[in-house]
Structures are given as C-alpha cells and as structure tokens.
Amino acid sequence: MYIVTAQQMRDLDQYTIEQLGIPAMSLMESAGKAIAEEVIAWCGGQQEEQADVPRGRALTNEGGIRSDERVIPDRSRQHWLVLVGKGNNGGDGLVAVRYLMDAGIAVTLLYAQDPQELTGHAAAQRDAAHRSGIAYRVWSEEWNLHAETEEGNKQESGINHTASGSKQAEHNQHPWSNYTGIIDALLGTGSKGEPREPYASIIRSANISGKPIIAADIPSGLNADTGEVAENCIQAQVTVCLAFLKQGLTQYPGATAAGEVVVRSIGIPRSTAKQAGLRAHLITDDVLRDVLQIDTSRARAIDGHKGTYGHVMVIGGSMKMSGAGLMASRSALRIGSGLVSWALPEQLMKHMVGHVPELMMIPASEDPDGQWKADTAQTIVEQTAKADVLAIGPGLGRFEDDNEWLRTLWEETQQPLVLDADGLNILSEAEGLSRWPRRQADTVLTPHPGEMARLAGVSTADIQRDRIGIARDFASKHGVVLVLKGARTIVASPQGDIFVNTTGHPGMATGGSGDVLTGVISGLMAQGLSGLQAAAFGVHLHGHAGEEAARKRTGNPASLLAGDIIESL
Ligand SMILES: NC(=O)C1=CN([C@@H]2O[C@H](COP(=O)(O)OP(=O)(O)OC[C@H]3O[C@@H](n4cnc5c(N)ncnc54)[C@H](OP(=O)(O)O)[C@@H]3O)[C@@H](O)[C@H]2O)[C@@H](O)CC1
Numbered sequence: 001m002y003i004v005t006a007q008q009m010r011d012l013d014q015y016t017i018e019q020l021g022i023p024a025m026s027l028m029e030s031a032g033k034a035i036a037e038e039v040i041a042w043c044g045g046q047q048e049e050q051a052d053v054p055r056g057r058a059l060t061n062e063g064g065i066r067s068d069e070r071v072i073p074d075r076s077r078q079h080w081l082v083l084v085g086k087g088n089n090g091g092d093g094l095v096a097v098r099y100l101m102d103a104g105i106a107v108t109l110l111y112a113q114d115p116q117e118l119t120g121h122a123a124a125q126r127d128a129a130h131r132s133g134i135a136y137r138v139w140s141e142e143w144n145l146h147a148e149t150e151e152g153n154k155q156e157s158g159i160n161h162t163a164s165g166s167k168q169a170e171h172n173q174h175p176w177s178n179y180t181g182i183i184d185a186l187l188g189t190g191s192k193g194e195p196r197e198p199y200a201s202i203i204r205s206a207n208i209s210g211k212p213i214i215a216a217d218i219p220s221g222l223n224a225d226t227g228e229v230a231e232n233c234i235q236a237q238v239t240v241c242l243a244f245l246k247q248g249l250t251q252y253p254g255a256t257a258a259g260e261v262v263v264r265s266i267g268i269p270r271s272t273a274k275q276a277g278l279r280a281h282l283i284t285d286d287v288l289r290d291v292l293q294i295d296t297s298r299a300r301a302i303d304g305h306k307g308t309y310g311h312v313m314v315i316g317g318s319m320k321m322s323g324a325g326l327m328a329s330r331s332a333l334r335i336g337s338g339l340v341s342w343a344l345p346e347q348l349m350k351h352m353v354g355h356v357p358e359l360m361m362i363p364a365s366e367d368p369d370g371q372w373k374a375d376t377a378q379t380i381v382e383q384t385a386k387a388d389v390l391a392i393g394p395g396l397g398r399f400e401d402d403n404e405w406l407r408t409l410w411e412e413t414q415q416p417l418v419l420d421a422d423g424l425n426i427l428s429e430a431e432g433l434s435r436w437p438r439r440q441a442d443t444v445l446t447p448h449p450g451e452m453a454r455l456a457g458v459s460t461a462d463i464q465r466d467r468i469g470i471a472r473d474f475a476s477k478h479g480v481v482l483v484l485k486g487a488r489t490i491v492a493s494p495q496g497d498i499f500v501n502t503t504g505h506p507g508m509a510t511g512g513s514g515d516v517l518t519g520v521i522s523g524l525m526a527q528g529l530s531g532l533q534a535a536a537f538g539v540h541l542h543g544h545a546g547e548e549a550a551r552k553r554t555g556n557p558a559s560l561l562a563g564d565i566i567e568s569l
C-alpha cells in the first residue's frame with residue numbers, strides 16, 4: 001500500500017484531472033460517496049453490536065432484485081452533523097450528505113464560515129446540497145463548548161447515566177446534543193499550520209461533545225505529512241482516507257487521532273503512483289512480495305545445507321549485559337541462519353557455555369572484568385572472515401578507544417553489517433559518520449528514538465515529530481539502511497524508499513526485544529536478503545512474533561519477555 005505526502009497527493013490529483021481527463025467533480029463525488037458508505041457501515045456495525053441486526057452495508061435481495069438501498073434498522077434515530085470547511089475537504093462532506101440522506105439518515109450541515117465563502121467545486125457541491133433540501137447552520141458562539149463542560153456533555157451523550165434531571169435538561173439544550181454522530185470535513189490536505197478560528201473552536205467543541213466522529217481524508221488539525229497533531233485536532237473513531245494513505249496517518253500521535261483508518265479508492269488509478277515514482281509503502285504481505293521481491297514463504301531448497309543459509313557473527317555481550325548478545329544470537333538461529341557465532345569477552349564465555357548448544361562461541365577479549373577492549377579489533381577482523389553477516393552492538397558496553405575499535409571493523413570488514421545499541425552510541429560519538437568512508441556492503445542501523453537522537457544530534461522529541469522525514473534524510477545522507485524503531489517502525493533505504501511497519505504492540509517495549517530484532521535482521525541477511533529486504537521483512541516478522549507470543553501466554557501484552565518473542569519466530 002502506497003503512502004503519500006500532501007504534496008504528492010496534490011500532484012496525483014492534478015495529473016489525474018489534467019492528464020487523464022477525469023474531472024475533479026467526479027473525484028469529489030467518489031470521495032463523498034465513499035465517506036457516506038463508511039458512515040452507513042459504521043452505523044450498521046454499531047447497531048449490530050447493540051442488537052443482532054443485519055449490517056447497514058448489506059445489499060437488499062428481494063425476489064431476486066438487488067439494490068444498494070441500505071438496510072439501516074432504526075435509521076430514523078440517526079442524525080449526523082457534517083462540519084464543513086471552505087476547501088475541497090468541505091466539498092467531500094457536502095457530497096456525503098446527499099448519499100446519507102438517500103440512505104434515510106438525517107443530516108445537517110454546520111459551516112465553519114459563511115457558505116458564500118466556498119469557492120470552486122466546493123461551492124458547486126454546496127448548491128447541490130442546498131437544492132436537495134439539506135438543512136444547514138453556520139458556526140456561532142452558541143455551539144462553543146469549553147473543557148469545563150466536558151463532564152456534562154459526556155453525561156448528555158449517554159456515557160454517564162447518573163446525571164441529575166436538571167443537569168441533563170441543561171445539556172440537552174446544547175445544539176450538539178441533537179446529533180448522533182459527526183463528520184469532520186473541515187480541513188484536509190490543504191491545511192497549513194494550527195487550525196485558525198473558528199476551526200479551532202469547532203474542533204475543540206466537536207471533541208468535547210462526546211459524539212462519534214468520522215473524519216474525511218484526515219482528522220482536521222493533523223499534519224498530513226508528519227503525524228503531528230495541533231493543540232486542537234479532531235479525535236476520530238474512523239478516518240476515511242481518500243485515494244492514497246497519507247503519511248501522517250501512519251505515525252503517532254496522528255494514528256491515535258485518526259482511529260481506524262479506511263483507505264478508499266476514488267477513481268485515481270493506482271498505477272499513477274508508480275508512474276509518479278512514489279517510494280513509500282506500508283509493509284503488507286503484498287508489498288513484501290511484489291515491491292521488495294521477497295519469498296515470504298521462507299521455503300528452503302530440498303537440497304539446501306547449512307552453508308546455504310549463511311553464517312551470522314554477533315559481536316557483543318559483556319558482563320553487565322550478557323543476555324543481549326545471547327538473545328541476538330539465538331534469534332539469528334531461530335530465524336533460520338545456517339550457522340551463528342558469538343564473539344564475546346572470555347570471562348563471559350565461561351558462564352555461557354552450554355546455554356545454547358547450537359551456538360559457536362569465540363573468546364574475543366581477555367579483560368578480567370569481562371569487558372571489551374580496543375585491541376581486539378584486528379583479531380575480530382580476522383575471525384569474521386568466515387562469516388557472511390556481522391551484527392555489532394548488542395550488550396557491547398562502552399570501553400576505552402571504542403571509537404577506533406568500531407572504525408577498524410567498519411572499514412576493514414567487507415561483509416554486510418547490522419549495527420545496534422552501543423554500536424550506534426559509539427557511532428554517534430565518532431568524528432562524524434559523514435567522515436567515515438561508505439561501506440561497499442549493505443549496512444543496517446537499528447536505532448530506537450533515543451539512539452536516533454544521538455546519531456542525528458537532536459532531541460528525541462525532534463525525532464518523534466517527523467520520524468519519516470528524519471529516517472529518509474539520514475539514510476540517504478549516509479548511504480545506510482535505517483530502521484527507526486518504536487511503534488510504527490520505519491525502514492528507510494539510501495535511495496529514499498520508506499517502509500512503515502504496523503505489526504507489534506507496546507508489550508514489546510521490554511528490555512531485549514531490540515536485540516531480538518538485530519538477530520532477526522542479520523539472520524535474514526545471512527540467508528541472502530539485502531539489507532533493505534531483511535530490515536523490512538525483519539521488523540514485520542518480529543512484530544508478528546511479539547503478537548503471537550503475547551497470545552500464547554496470558555494474552556496480556558504486558559507479560560511479554562523478549563525471550564518469548566524468540567520462541568514465536
Ligand atoms: N481534486 C482534488 O484535489 C481532490 C481533493 N479532495 C479533498 O480535498 C482536500 C484538499 O482540499 P484543499 O486543497 O482545497 O484543501 P482543504 O484541506 O480543504 O483546506 C483548504 C482550506 O482550508 C483553509 N485553511 C488552510 N489552513 C487552515 C488553517 N490552519 N486554519 C483554518 N483554515 C485553513 C484554506 O484557507 P486559506 O488559508 O487558503 O484562506 C482553504 O480554504 C483533500 O483532503 C480531500 O478531502 C477530494 O475531494 C478528491 C479530489
């Protein structure tokens with residue numbers, strides 16, 4: 001599934017209209033119809049939850065005559081308020097109301113501004129809606145809700161039924177109380193900066209009203225590119241995203257504001273995205289197979305042998321963080337590497353013997369405290385000659401002259417490399433990655449946001465504000481595959497490709513789960529995948545394994561240990 005920025009979406013719209021000759025009004029019609037269909041489906045689903053009734057989307061089939069006339073039991077009780085901005089996003093809302101009305105759902109328009117201020121296609125849709133007899137209001141102070149009345153409004157919307165009669169009556173007089181749900185068609189991809197008044201007040205009041213909100217394209221107040229939310233941003237139950245998935249809906253906090261995201265086609269051929277050279281995708285099975293050309297079955301050749309599936313060498317572990325190297329090594333084995341070796345301090349090795357019999361161990365540092373030493377670099381270079389992939393960093397710790405140590409490995413080994421944890425911290429204190437020579441072989445960096453902040457020399461908050469933009473820039477600038485971890489992990493290639501992962505859950509925010517990922521990615525590279533393929537497939541499999549592991553245990557993600565993820569790979 002493609003992911004687009006607001007500008008890319010505008011370019012695709014323009015191309016479709018000008019080059020393909022599909023009229024803008026026709027796109028808007030499809031957009032509004034799609035939004036209405038999702039509202040109808042949502043209403044049907046809600047009623048299905050409350051009682052065992054057919055879903056709103058079902059086609060009627062009477063005497064062999066089929067029609068898309070909707071079956072919405074109790075539809076007379078539904079009354080939706082459509083918030084209309086003055087741009088094309090408002091135009092989508094104005095189309096939707098016609099279809100909702102047709103489905104027997106009562107609708108009222110609430111314009112943010114004088115409807116005469118609408119221009120272009122939105123103005124034409126306004127006229128069509130008004131001529132169809134749809135009622136409208138224009139925003140005024142009487143609609144304004146303030147946070148202090150929030151409790152009352154929750155009561156009024158039925159969340160708390162203990163409200164006293166008089167309080168209830170007071171809130172029932174509020175204009176918002178007349179509606180069962182809200183469509184947010186205030187601002188879409190043309191929005192710039194924080195919503196101005198009266199948009200900010202409308203958004204705040206809609207949220208406070210406690211009514212379910214379905215957003216058109218993006219929640220108003222969301223930055224469509226970064227996923228940042230304005231102080232006043234619609235908190236939607238569902239977002240009906242039009243044509244292509246907007247980047248900002250894939251990243252938090254935008255993903256929370258969007259609720260469930262449904263991407264609906266509006267007649268822009270999908271091939272236009274390919275022609276336009278779009279390079280960002282959500283990681284799905286189709287994308288792994290068709291875009292990244294990965295055999296996701298992970299089938300093995302009948303005559304395969306352990307040499308076929310590659311040799312990973314993990315370089316890490318120290319007395320204080322012994323488990324990290326072990327977990328990375330075990331994960332590399334579990335994901336199917338033919339052989340895995342672990343280079344570790346000799347003192348530590350004594351304690352590890354027998355823990356994982358399948359693992360080969362290489363005593364690499366004679367330090368009596370079980371720490372690494374810089375003079376091991378040359379020996380490691382020699383010993384890695386037999387490995388196909390190196391994974392440096394899990395549990396490594398910091399040590400004197402670790403900078404020179406890493407630079408030697410960086411420059412003098414020829415194999416693909418995965419760098420994690422303290423490997424990244426050393427790198428961020430190096431003279432500057434930009435001054436180190438580019439490695440010929442694939443190099444994958446797997447920072448969490450804190451490590452990314454150190455690498456980029458900015459704060460963690462800066463990273464989280466624009467994760468995709470930062471990952472893309474860093475990967476291109478330094479010629480590496482970058483895996484920016486955390487909810488909705490991003491994989492960025494040196495060529496500017498972006499892949500966003502949706503698997504996994506907050507239970508994976510537990511010590512060691514990043515070490516498992518390092519093992520998974522290096523193990524996949526050992527089996528012949530490129531750094532980019534292994535990173536994208538690896539984060540997807542790692543997240544799935546986390547989900548599976550939580551299910552197998554108590555079902556509560558909080559109980560997950562990193563070791564459980566390995567067992568579910
Ligand atoms: N053919 C197409 O293109 C199709 C587009 N489609 C739909 O159109 C949407 C994009 O439409 P769009 O480009 O008209 O922009 P839109 O999001 O409605 O907002 C612009 C308006 O908001 C205003 N405004 C801006 N910032 C503001 C702020 N901070 N606070 C307050 N106001 C602000 C701005 O006013 P201005 O600042 O210019 O005075 C302008 O009036 C897209 O998301 C999709 O839903 C679909 O129908 C399919 C076909």
Ligand SMILES: Nc1ncnc2c1ncn2[C@@H]1O[C@H](COP(=O)(O)OP(=O)(O)O)[C@@H](O)[C@H]1O
Pocket residue numbers: 448485486487488489503504505506507508509510511512513514515516517542543
């Ligand atoms: N909320 C979340 N949703 C999905 N995945 C998550 C979430 N929180 C953490 N993860 C994943 O768990 C792993 C944690 O890695 P990391 O922070 O390096 O942990 P550690 O250093 O303890 O090994 C990453 O792969 C990250 O993407």
Ligand SMILES: [K+]
Pocket residue numbers: 089184185186187188215216217218219220
């Ligand atoms: K919107």
